[in-house]
Amino acid sequence: MKHHKRKRYKVISVVSLIMFFVIWQIYAVLNAKMGWINEAFLPAPTEVLVTFQKFFEEGTLFDHIGISMIRILKGFFVGSIVGVVVGYIMAKLPVFESILQPVINILGAIPPYAFMPLLIIWFGVGEFAKIVMIVLATFIPVLASTIQGVKSIDPLHIRSARTLGCNELQLFHHVIVKTSLPYIMAGMKTSISLCFSALVVAEMIGSDTGLGFIIVDGRNWFKVANMFMAMTSIAILQTVFQTILTMIERKLFKWKKEGLSSAIE
């Protein structure tokens, strides 16, 4: 019964997505006939597909996507690790927390994208500044969720682990990691979208490669279809990223789902 319902909602969602493109296509076709607005402002989905094909044939499509992906992966990876390590230390040692928290609060109040011009001045227009930009965007959510995760550890879990014979390492593995991982994963999912924003900003300001570059380049040369192609790529990539993380989450936290579903029944 419940399963049935869930399936139906999924169908509705898929239909909605298809309708979005259909309506967009119909609008573009009608606009071409009626001439409501300049056709070049809003190209049809089919034209975006043609643009994909053009880039593909030129052989630059996967270059741009690949470069952006590598930047995201590097920044996301480094940012997550730094966030987890610093977060863990802050949660475990109150001294560090009282030293670092105010500074992080101040820095966290500034949108990370505001740092981009500064980063270019400091590190030049090379890869490093871009990666740092993405690290900055990833870091804060992962840090915050790690702290929350480590602090949510049940003291009774630690006590029983000690009584059952855990040493420090086993305690870390079986209790601390297990408790905080769901929080960390949630933080990573939040930071994925920030990562993509950071990527676009970084590539728009100082770059001649990547999806963000295609968007700025499209504006400079009035190639609106290119912009749409780049934006579509970003949407797809981010969806893929989120899906992978969600799949990992499902696999890792099976115990959560089961508990939850039986709680609802």
Next chain:
Amino acid sequence: MLEVKGIRKSFASSEVQVLKDITFTIETGEFVCLLGKSGCGKSTLLDLLAGYTKPDGGELILNGKEIKGPGIDRGLVFQEHALYPWYTVYQNISFGPKIQKKANYMELADEYLDMIGMKKYKDYYPDSLSGGMKQRVGIARALAAEPDVLLMDEPFSALDPSTRVKLRDDLVEIWKKTTKTIIFVTHSVPEAVYLADRVIAMKDGTIQFNEKINIERKRDMNDPRFVDYVNRIEAFISNRKKKEEKLVVTND
């Protein structure tokens, strides 16, 4: 044998000395219930026995060795089950022996899983179990680590009355099978009289009552001897000399 000698304990944050002079001895294999009003220091004493905290003075000696910290010779069962929600029933029960690298950890887990009658729920996660089942698993998890003493801090007080009654009988059965020493903290005088070989009651930081319950099991709560024990112990705890003080609250 567990020897508790002149234990004192107070907390920095409160003025009163919670435990003033606690002295008693528990024989190996004995089932002892620890009674006392809320806030009299039962959990404080159990934490000391578990080794989570240190006494200000006095000695705690288990089988000739001083208790210096948490150890596998003492198993704990808490009021809130404290199972690991990320592990299945089976993984929870096998946790202790597996961590201790016992070769027979699977047999141990199976044995206690069977003893609590939950073979069917082997692969369930704790969050999908009822309160009574969780508490059973908590007991099995503690026992599978093969401690000498089982320390239980109000393990049944969060359960509904019928589950509670059932679990009492089950615990007595488990105790008979395993012949473990059990120290069981409770608020309920009838529960203590029902379960224990011996009842120890605390008050004002000292032991006020320490007596064997000479009634054969399975005990009947309407047995006149049973009623007599309950009345006498309640009188000790509530201190009837002070008229304005209310009689002790029981959970049943």
